[in-house]
Amino acid sequence: MVDALLLDLSGVLYDGDEVVPGAREAVRRVQASGLPVRFITNTSRKTRSRLLAQLGQLGFHVEDEQLFTAVDAARQWLRQRSLRPFCLVHRDIVGEFDEFEQNDPDAVLIADAAEDFNYRNLNRAFQLCLAGAPLLGVGYNRYFKSGDQMLMDVGAFIRAIEFAAGVEATIVGKPGTEFFNQVIASTTAAPARALMVGDDVFGDVEGALEAGIPACLVRTGKYRAGDEERVAGDFQVVDSVVEAVELALA
């Protein structure tokens, strides 16, 4: 019995521009059932509005309040502490941080900066952290799938800064428990009666389990054979989100 369904986006609902077969219908089915659904992502290469537009174009109807992004969580974290972040983020989302004073930074935010992960920017982040600035990361994602390729994701660069400066990052997105708590709090479900569905055995599955939320790994997106053995704990493995929705509605 499930009282809320949490769905990761990329790799679960779609892969690049291709919708996972049956995903559209499955999401519609669960939405029509009245079960609360939340869409939860660490993606940080697109603005929130661009992401909502993209979901619409792919045929997923997602309400603004149903979408939880790590970028929003980062903004909230910085705002609550009145920090001036050095934002090592993708150029397409720079505008999402316009509200912050960014001169003379006293914090470091790492999101998926893609080509802007260069020595100069990484070194600046490192130097600030070595001098005591808190390090904030959207996620610990190791890699993501883009077309046929696996591409290094933000977690690897956060690890680099952590190691060089001898600090530990605060992760505002998945697998952070706080992030899962925020999403669950927006529903009436108890964590143990929700279900998180993702293709990332660490960020989605392990993170959810640590937050007390049952999880389901899909064999789409970045999933690679044997991924389920890389994380301890009880969780289900299914072919795709179609099967996960069946489980949730069963």
Add this chain to the structure above:
Amino acid sequence: MVDALLLDLSGVLYDGDEVVPGAREAVRRVQASGLPVRFITNTSRKTRSRLLAQLGQLGFHVEDEQLFTAVDAARQWLRQRSLRPFCLVHRDIVGEFDEFEQNDPDAVLIADAAEDFNYRNLNRAFQLCLAGAPLLGVGYNRYFKSGDQMLMDVGAFIRAIEFAAGVEATIVGKPGTEFFNQVIASTTAAPARALMVGDDVFGDVEGALEAGIPACLVRTGKYRAGDEERVAGDFQVVDSVVEAVELALA
């Protein structure tokens, strides 16, 4: 009683273009005493011949066979295994790997590539490692000092690849025990009767201790107050190589 002296270079003998006060005289004194001296470095931004020339210009007389570099150790490791490395190395030392076939790589070598640590190159290294290529690193150095600045060093980028691809690197330079063993083997000293002198509490001190070699941390170069508390084990802390040489000759 010391039977062999192992000296790190940058941060111990000099800082950029500036010789550590008294270092030249101290090295001459120990060389005149007949105590075997070895110079041991992870530096990978310069060729071996350029490094020897630079040492000469700074007033240090170093014989070719007294210099042990992580770059040499990397070459030897690759050669022994007949590998075709993807060399993510500084553009100034690319020529050091001319002997290797580098098309269709089946191994990854990470040295201090500086500005060439960009997303494209790191991602290529990651993809090769994810597909099973062994990962080789010159060292685990976190940062180094250049002028007034601390700069991210190779270890941070190795950690990034390790994390993203879920692999463990082989470190051919310091703090690798194998590297210290090679250096010690070139002398007649037993490890426990040698002394390693360095400014890096991890690479120099911790690495030497793990190889069974007594170590001495100097308060020059990248040394920062409190570094001696970051590593367990018995070792001495002295103001500079001058004092370390006095200890070795005492």
